[in-house]
Amino acid sequence: IVSTFHGAELAMAKQKKWVARILRKTLNYSEEITCNSSHTYNQIQALCGRKSHIIPYGSTVEAKDNSGEENQVPIILFTGRHIQRKGVEYLIKAMPHILDQTPARLVVAGDGEYRKTWEQLSKSLNLEQYVQFTGFVSNRELEELYRKCDAYVLPAIHDDQGDTEGLGVVLVEALMHKKPVVASQVGGIVDIIKHEETGLLVQEKDEQDLAQSIVRLLNEKDFAKELGKKGFEYARWQF
Numbered sequence: 001i002v003s004t005f006h007g008a009e010l011a012m013a014k015q016k017k018w019v020a021r022i023l024r025k026t027l028n029y030s031e032e033i034t035c036n037s038s039h040t041y042n043q044i045q046a047l048c049g050r051k052s053h054i055i056p057y058g059s060t061v062e063a064k065d066n067s068g069e070e071n072q073v074p075i076i077l078f079t080g081r082h083i084q085r086k087g088v089e090y091l092i093k094a095m096p097h098i099l100d101q102t103p104a105r106l107v108v109a110g111d112g113e114y115r116k117t118w119e120q121l122s123k124s125l126n127l128e129q130y131v132q133f134t135g136f137v138s139n140r141e142l143e144e145l146y147r148k149c150d151a152y153v154l155p156a157i158h159d160d161q162g163d164t165e166g167l168g169v170v171l172v173e174a175l176m177h178k179k180p181v182v183a184s185q186v187g188g189i190v191d192i193i194k195h196e197e198t199g200l201l202v203q204e205k206d207e208q209d210l211a212q213s214i215v216r217l218l219n220e221k222d223f224a225k226e227l228g229k230k231g232f233e234y235a236r237w238q239f
Contacts, residue, residue, distance in 0.1 A: 005044060088155070101211075108134065
């Protein structure tokens with residue numbers, strides 16, 4: 001028996017004792033255990049005391065040409081399911097601080113249960129002309145969004161159930177497009193983003209920290225380009 005873990009089931013085990021018992025029994029019966037990140041590795045060890053093999057997700061995204069016309073107004077991109085642990089509300093709250101310092105536009109791609117909540121938040125902050133919700137996009141449309149954006153942001157958090165990003169595969173996709181990244185220092189994200197090497201890490205649920213890091217990427221173009229290049233090299237080798 002080989003058991004592999006992505007992380008969400010381990011967050012559930014913290015909330016429900018019966019889930020923890022089932023997982024612990026499964027782990028103890030397994031000849032080998034694999035997981036997707038150092039974060040998940042530590043959770044498995046805390047649950048049952050056993051070590052596991054870290055095998056991160058690979059990426060099917062090929063290296064993409066980052067060239068093209070420069071945006072008149074820089075584009076900040078988020079892609080993914082609209083669920084609580086993605087933390088997009090803090091990115092929206094960061095937008096007024098960003099706009100105080102530099103022109104910018106935020107594109108939020110994807111769909112999910114929190115879309116209406118985030119749209120209402122954007123409206124309440126008078127950000128309708130600065131924040132665009134695309135809804136579900138095709139792979140072709142997603143490629144175009146990656147190509148056009150100036151910075152990619154994953155403002156992930158620990159949600160109300162204690163769950164967070166097991167790895168953060170969208171970051172690998174962004175890096176494979178040579179894009180500079182800002183992401184929260186939570187979960188498996190730290191396996192992908194090394195601060196000021198492959199991207200910038202920020203504290204979760206901190207819109208001020210988010211804003212300052214994003215503005216830095218938008219204003220320091222040479223630094224942002226170098227981050228994207230180093231991030232691409234790391235992602236191509238590791239993932």
